[in-house]
Amino acid sequence: MATTLAGKTILMSGGSRGIGLAIAERAARDGANITLIAKTDQPDPRLAGTIHTAAEAIEQAGGRALAVVGDIRDDATIAEAVERTVGEFGGIDIVVNNASVLNLSGTAQLEPKRYDLMQDVNVRGTFMLTRAAIPHLLASPDPKVLTLSPPINLDPRWFAGHPAYTMAKYGMTLAATGFAHELGQKGVSSTCLWPATLVATDAIGNLPGGDQMVAASRRPDIVADAAYEVLTTGGQALNGRTLIDEELLRERGATDFAVYSMTGRDEGLAPDLFL
Template identity: 60%
Template sequence: MNDRTLAGRTILMSGGSRGIGLAIAERAARDGANIALLAKTDQPHPRLEGTIHTAAEAIEAAGGRALAIVGDVREEESVLQAVATTVETFGGIDIVVNNASAIDLSPTRELAMKKYDLMQNINCRGSFLLAKASIPHLEASPWAHVLTLSPPIDLQPKWAGGHLGYTIAKYGMSLVTIGLAEELKGAGIAANSLWPRTTIATAAVANLLGGEATMRMSRTPEIVADAAHVILTSDPRQCTGNFFIDEDVLRDAGVSDFSRYGGPDEDLRVDLFLD
């Protein structure tokens, strides 16, 4: 595994109250990182475990410093305030993690425009906005990364044909990676995407993608967190413009046994956008 550390670095993450985002935050916290979370979950939800406040407690318990910012990544003023508060609290921003994402796999004729707009505004617009607002502070960091949880762009018709609204939203996030990597390479700011090989045992899977049956065929969020750690501790001038798959990242880092993340492999469900 990569032996570099995130100690003392500051991460600004959208979402992160639970699931993959929280796992990434807790892994960074074990190094002694500062993590600011921008999320809406101020109060408990009957179908979603955890809030931004319980996530902050978990980060602190893991050894990091946490800043819970109740806000909405869809709103420019909210994002600008989150950036300013993070800088005021921790002195800068080294890493942006575009984690917040909405999902609705309905086919086109059944997808309400309210849900379509929600996905575009959180996934695509939110990722663009959070990164954009953070650029002046990332430019001041020698370890500047923008990591977006989005898939490699695969133009096989089956993906758009199966759930067009969601595909547009996720591929919009992926275009943020492609564009920022090119635009910001001269500033030494890395932009990469990370996507899991398999479905991950999160609330989205439990509630929207098949329930307990799919949960049993999913890996734990820690596999994505460990892969994110490898990426975020890499040299941003050497590691940018990539669409990483969690297993591949860890395998390249020397990991050969994935059983701790759930398995066995033959029972696992491959994630969306991957063959």
């Protein structure tokens, strides 16, 4: 049974741009309340937008926004975000674990601080943000946790080129699966979502050869529409699943995927990692 996100309160890591912002704007069209935790307080020439422009976009779309400037690696920032969200909106219905660091370096080339950054943002951030929200999720009538992470694919090619990134993304999926089994017994539905193709984000565009990859990508809207389907599916029908955006949207009746393509054609697209 589908619901609406009107009046629902979402606590999201990241969200200044890209997939996170697209998910937030889609929820805002229903009238959702959205708290963003992000570091980008000032414009950066490599990145589009800030947490403040994202908050403005959410409100222009019809939602209410709360911007918490801070680092998802910092426990004090997480505690502040939870406290301010509950104070402003009265509770937390949904946690979206969106913040993620991408680094495709091999083992010998990856600096220790870059390894720690990926693990701390991707895995620890997912775990600690969800953990901090648990008391409020349990008070929600239909609580959800949505984590932007892939199905665990043990094909050696995903370990041969960038084992540290693979570990960090799979760690997010393992955390979300743990939430599904532990918190699912208490009514919380935890689901992972991953794109079928590359998605045009700054993280992709800033990589070597990024222009070509962006041209073979879909817009973040496809992930946002799939996330909306997850978050408006009542109860625990999707608890514990790792979903692919295109597959879910096809199951829900979508047929025109060219609208999501950067070129306007549903061909020549690059599959995302781990698929």
